[in-house]
Amino acid sequence: MPLPTPLIEALRATFGADLSLAEAERVAYSYDNSRLHALPDAVVFPTTHAQVEALVRQCREHRVPVIARGRGTNTTGATVPVDGGVVVSFERMNRIIRLDPDNRLAIVEPGVLNGDLQQALKPLGFFWPPDPTSSPWCSIGGNLACNSAGPRTVKYGSPRENTLGLRAVAGTGEGFRAGTYTSKGSTGYDLTRLLIGSEGTLALITEATLKLTPKPTGLRTLRATYRDVSAAAHAVARIMAQPVTPCALEFIDDVALRLAHEHGGDSVPMAGAMLMIEVDGEPETLPSAVEAVSRAARGEGLESLDIAQTAEETQALWSARKALSPAQRTISPNKINEDVVVPVSRLPELVDGVKQLAARHNVLIVSFGHAGNGNLHVNLLPRDDAERERAHACLADLFDLVIRLDGTLSGEHGIGLAKRPFMPLALQASTLDLMRAVKSAFDPDGILNPGKLLP
Amino acid sequence: MPLPTPLIEALRATFGADLSLAEAERVAYSYDNSRLHALPDAVVFPTTHAQVEALVRQCREHRVPVIARGRGTNTTGATVPVDGGVVVSFERMNRIIRLDPDNRLAIVEPGVLNGDLQQALKPLGFFWPPDPTSSPWCSIGGNLACNSAGPRTVKYGSPRENTLGLRAVAGTGEGFRAGTYTSKGSTGYDLTRLLIGSEGTLALITEATLKLTPKPTGLRTLRATYRDVSAAAHAVARIMAQPVTPCALEFIDDVALRLAHEHGGDSVPMAGAMLMIEVDGEPETLPSAVEAVSRAARGEGLESLDIAQTAEETQALWSARKALSPAQRTISPNKINEDVVVPVSRLPELVDGVKQLAARHNVLIVSFGHAGNGNLHVNLLPRDDAERERAHACLADLFDLVIRLDGTLSGEHGIGLAKRPFMPLALQASTLDLMRAVKSAFDPDGILNPGKLLP
Numbered sequence: 009m010p011l012p013t014p015l016i017e018a019l020r021a022t023f024g025a026d027l028s029l030a031e032a033e034r035v036a037y038s039y040d041n042s043r044l045h046a047l048p049d050a051v052v053f054p055t056t057h058a059q060v061e062a063l064v065r066q067c068r069e070h071r072v073p074v075i076a077r078g079r080g081t082n083t084t085g086a087t088v089p090v091d092g093g094v095v096v097s098f099e100r101m102n103r104i105i106r107l108d109p110d111n112r113l114a115i116v117e118p119g120v121l122n123g124d125l126q127q128a129l130k131p132l133g134f135f136w137p138p139d140p141t142s143s144p145w146c147s148i149g150g151n152l153a154c155n156s157a158g159p160r161t162v163k164y165g166s167p168r169e170n171t172l173g174l175r176a177v178a179g180t181g182e183g184f185r186a187g188t189y190t191s192k193g194s195t196g197y198d199l200t201r202l203l204i205g206s207e208g209t210l211a212l213i214t215e216a217t218l219k220l221t222p223k224p225t226g227l228r229t230l231r232a233t234y235r236d237v238s239a240a241a242h243a244v245a246r247i248m249a250q251p252v253t254p255c256a257l258e259f260i261d262d263v264a265l266r267l268a269h270e271h272g273g274d275s276v277p278m279a280g281a282m283l284m285i286e287v288d289g290e291p292e293t294l295p296s297a298v299e300a301v302s303r304a305a306r307g308e309g310l311e312s313l314d315i316a317q318t319a320e321e322t323q324a325l326w327s328a329r330k331a332l333s334p335a336q337r338t339i340s341p342n343k344i345n346e347d348v349v350v351p352v353s354r355l356p357e358l359v360d361g362v363k364q365l366a367a368r369h370n371v372l373i374v375s376f377g378h379a380g381n382g383n384l385h386v387n388l389l390p391r392d393d394a395e396r397e398r399a400h401a402c403l404a405d406l407f408d409l410v411i412r413l414d415g416t417l418s419g420e421h422g423i424g425l426a427k428r429p430f431m432p433l434a435l436q437a438s439t440l441d442l443m444r445a446v447k448s449a450f451d452p453d454g455i456l457n458p459g460k461l462l463p
Numbered sequence: 464m465p466l467p468t469p470l471i472e473a474l475r476a477t478f479g480a481d482l483s484l485a486e487a488e489r490v491a492y493s494y495d496n497s498r499l500h501a502l503p504d505a506v507v508f509p510t511t512h513a514q515v516e517a518l519v520r521q522c523r524e525h526r527v528p529v530i531a532r533g534r535g536t537n538t539t540g541a542t543v544p545v546d547g548g549v550v551v552s553f554e555r556m557n558r559i560i561r562l563d564p565d566n567r568l569a570i571v572e573p574g575v576l577n578g579d580l581q582q583a584l585k586p587l588g589f590f591w592p593p594d595p596t597s598s599p600w601c602s603i604g605g606n607l608a609c610n611s612a613g614p615r616t617v618k619y620g621s622p623r624e625n626t627l628g629l630r631a632v633a634g635t636g637e638g639f640r641a642g643t644y645t646s647k648g649s650t651g652y653d654l655t656r657l658l659i660g661s662e663g664t665l666a667l668i669t670e671a672t673l674k675l676t677p678k679p680t681g682l683r684t685l686r687a688t689y690r691d692v693s694a695a696a697h698a699v700a701r702i703m704a705q706p707v708t709p710c711a712l713e714f715i716d717d718v719a720l721r722l723a724h725e726h727g728g729d730s731v732p733m734a735g736a737m738l739m740i741e742v743d744g745e746p747e748t749l750p751s752a753v754e755a756v757s758r759a760a761r762g763e764g765l766e767s768l769d770i771a772q773t774a775e776e777t778q779a780l781w782s783a784r785k786a787l788s789p790a791q792r793t794i795s796p797n798k799i800n801e802d803v804v805v806p807v808s809r810l811p812e813l814v815d816g817v818k819q820l821a822a823r824h825n826v827l828i829v830s831f832g833h834a835g836n837g838n839l840h841v842n843l844l845p846r847d848d849a850e851r852e853r854a855h856a857c858l859a860d861l862f863d864l865v866i867r868l869d870g871t872l873s874g875e876h877g878i879g880l881a882k883r884p885f886m887p888l889a890l891q892a893s894t895l896d897l898m899r900a901v902k903s904a905f906d907p908d909g910i911l912n913p914g915k916l917l918p
Contacts, residue, residue, distance in 0.1 A: 108808075110700055110806075110807065110808040111806040111807050111808050111837075112703065112807075133706065155648075155653075156649075157649075161646075161647055162646070165624065166647055168653060169620065169624050178893075178897060182893045182896070183893060184891055184893040184894045184897055185890075185891055186894060188804070189870070190805060190806055190836065190838075190874070191616075191617070191807075191836045191837065192612060192621055192804055192833070192836040192837075192874045192875060193610075193804060193871050193873065193874060194609060194610040194611075194612075194621075194660050194876065194877045194878070195871045195872045195878060195882075195886070195889050195890070196660070196878065196886065196889075196890060196894075196895075196898055196916060197657055197660065197661055197665070197898045197902075198610075198623060198653075198656045198657055198659065199657075199894065199897060199898070199901075201656035201657070202652055202653055202654075202656070204653065205651070205652065205653055206652055210652070222706035222707075222708070224706060225706070245565055248565070249564055249565050250677065251588065251678070251680070251745065252677075252745065253677070289748070290706065290707065290748075290751055290752075290755070292748070292750075292751040293744070293747070293751065293752075295747075296745055296747040296748065297748075300745070349645045349647055350645060351565075351566040351644050351645055352566050352567075352646075353563075353565040353566050378647070381645065381646045381647040382566075382645050383645075383647050414644040414645075415643075415644070416643045416645060416648050417650045418648065418650050419645070419647045419648060419649060420649055421649065422649045423649070423650060423651065427650075431651065434651075435640075435650070435651060436639055436640055438633075438637045439639040439651075440651075441637070442633060442637075442639055442654060442904065442905065443652045443654070445904035445905070446652055446654075446901060446904050447652075448904065449900035449901050449903065449904045450900070461651060462651070
């Protein structure tokens with residue numbers, strides 16, 4: 009169903025050449041990294057907050073869906089316009105408005121790339137902690153929409169812990185500010201965190217005030233291999249129970265190591281499981297931190313523990329992890345990438361459970377991820393249609409296992425389309441009802457990113 | 464207006480002897496540390512989540528207000544039952560349900576005292592960062608309701624950064640769970656943070672899953688005095704712009720020092736202003752941390768810098784800060800205790816501005832507080848009725864100044880009754896409208912803590 013003519017005219021008045029109705033361009037904005045797709049009726053490229061207000065008001069008048077989009081790196085279909093409507097690409101709202109190290113904050117537009125912000129902060133001695141693997145090409149707006157995190161979360165938190173305030177436009181077309189320019193505040197309801205992780209279903213973020221952290225000047229990398237996944241998972245629990253919190257604590261299982269070895273060569277160790285551990289801090293503090301973490305990494309089932317002394321050695325240690333993504337792609341173009349999370353002490357049960365599910369459903373599964381948060385990327389790699397079907401059955405069992413272990417569906421990818429049917433597994437009916445009521449409060453006509461997140 | 468008889472009967476069936484209608488007891492629950500008061504029609508003392516559900520359903524049926532109460536240590540009148548109704552004192556829901564250091568979490572009922580939890584965590588090597596000055600006698604539920612923080616917030620964050628999940632009862636009487644048992648999650652809207660700081664206006668918290676932090680085994684205390692408040696405020700900004708974040712960075716102005724000196728004797732230094740600074744970490748890391756913070760503390764206007772070497776010296780350094788509260792009480796029983804917050808770099812302007820306001824309105828003002836967050840406790844100490852009237856006029860100018868400096872009304876005390884009329888200064892009309900819509904989503908009949916927070 010094409011857009012009503014009066015809406016097209018209104019959009020043209022607001023956006024001029026920054027409105028696109030051409031099919032070629034609409035196709036480019038019809039999918040994201042989930043590989044799901046649906047054609048939008050139009051794409052707009054706002055450059056100001058006022059344009060976003062006008063857009064939402066105009067679309068609301070005609071009950072036309074509005075789908076916010078960063079750079080489409082998400083894996084859940086959260087930016088796929090399943091009901092058509094207008095995709096709002098924030099790629100041209102990409103100004104860093106203020107870098108303010110004295111107040112440990114930065115004010116940015118949503119289209120700023122995570123990596124560009126980190127580059128701009130480097131000479132000031134600060135960083136913004138969330139660091140998804142897609143950091144060079146994902147946008148801050150997208151990071152906020154999905155509460156996307158990354159390895160550093162284990163020490164520094166996710167966007168919810170690293171955002172002070174937002175400017176946004178609700179589904180009514182009303183612009184508003186939430187939060188503060190201060191590192192502390194107790195002035196009314198926390199709408200800032202409510203918007204973070206809401207995947208564009210409550211409001212469109214047009215500006216973010218981010219909390220910055222001083223960048224430690226020292227970093228040391230350790231690599232530990234273990235007899236089996238269970239031994240590695242127990243080491244993770246030991247590391248997290250002592251006071252020195254690493255700034256990365258990544259787990260790679262035996263299947264993933266074998267894959268990486270085939271693809272990356274002999275620099276990748278063959279083992280039952282591997283942990284990559286990083287500790288940061290001022291240089292004088294690193295020897296004692298490395299010692300504390302090493303002590304915890306040792307124990308039943310440890311096979312090797314290497315501590316990089318140089319930048320080259322650090323790179324060599326990370327080679328296995330780096331070889332992993334291309335290796336997976338060679339096996340299955342239809343990778344199903346999950347990011348379940350459990351309490352750290354349940355990680356041994358999760359990795360064991362995943363192995364059993366892989367065997368029972370006869371599906372190739374590769375597990376790795378941010379073990380310090382109990383956040384495992386469970387990648388199902390179906391090699392043909394039959395295995396693909398088995399993979400989907402396996403997925404339901406995986407979520408079931410995770411919930412039984414007191415975990416939840418998503419650590420950092422969000423819900424989108426992909427996990428929406430599983431939400432009632434993770435959340436009570438009364439919680440979902442409240443979320444729906446909150447949705448109505450922000451978006452009474454349900455025009456913001458319909459069909460996502462809430463079942 | 465007394466409670467309807469059917470409601471009294473229903474409450475009696477639910478609570479038995481844990482319902483109190485006696486005036487003597489109602490009086491005890493009619494006020495909080497704001498010294499405002501209003502008599503409730505009944506007080507109940509739940510011991511289970513199910514009782515809280517029944518209570519809210521019963522009160523909703525009769526449109527009777529329900530006011531949650533921790534230990535009444537708040538200073539804003541947030542627990543005063545201005546419209547009568549039933550005060551729900553959580554003092555008997557005070558079980559620590561689970562201490563789980565392996566997953567860095569604790570599950571508690573809302574009536575657990577902050578100090579009791581810290582004591583229980585000590586042997587495990589962990590702590591819960593929020594540490595209001597009232598920590599020995601304030602409840603976790605109250606801390607969550609007001610997003611109460613304390614000195615350690617500068618390094619470790621407020622309750623919003625240190626809570627993983629909640630169980631609660633909405634204004635509909637429906638129980639629900641929000642959040643996770645994991646240190647990371649992106650499964651739907653963040654209702655956990657939305658409830659934190661909502662002062663019992665959205666839901667009644669019946670259980671909290673708190674994020675624990677390993678307790679560093681080392682701590683060093685520094686005391687710096689300065690020629691004037693402006694020099695000290697500039698030192699704060701320098702300290703916060705370097706990478707070693709102190710775990711306390713407290714500011715005390717000249718008026719406060721003079722008061723403390725009169726009350727506490729010669730161990731309290733006389734100076735233009737003073738900073739109390741604490742750094743924590745593993746013992747090996749402390750010398751370099753102390754050196755980094757000392758370097759930043761030095762500069763224009765520094766008069767002395769003392770570093771405590773022993774526990775006794777640490778106590779001596781803190782003596783001025785400790786003498787402050789009793790000293791204030793001797794001067795004015797009607798202290799107006801504000802907790803405004805500004806970006807750290809605006810602190811010099813704030814302290815200068817407060818001095819000008821004190822002179823212009825002819826009011827005694829003592830300023831001290833959590834400078835590392837830009838959070839200043841501005842205490843107006845009227846000594847008679849005329850000064851009390853001038854103090855109230857001064858307050859309006861203070862909030863005006865704070866907003867002009869990009870600050871906000873409250874850092875950690877919340878809004879309650881006291882700051883409610885000033886909310887439109889701090890928040891746009893559209894933001895307040897959204898907060899009201901959220902309130903309706905959780906509490907459609909407006910029975911939860913009416914007359915608080917939202918104007």
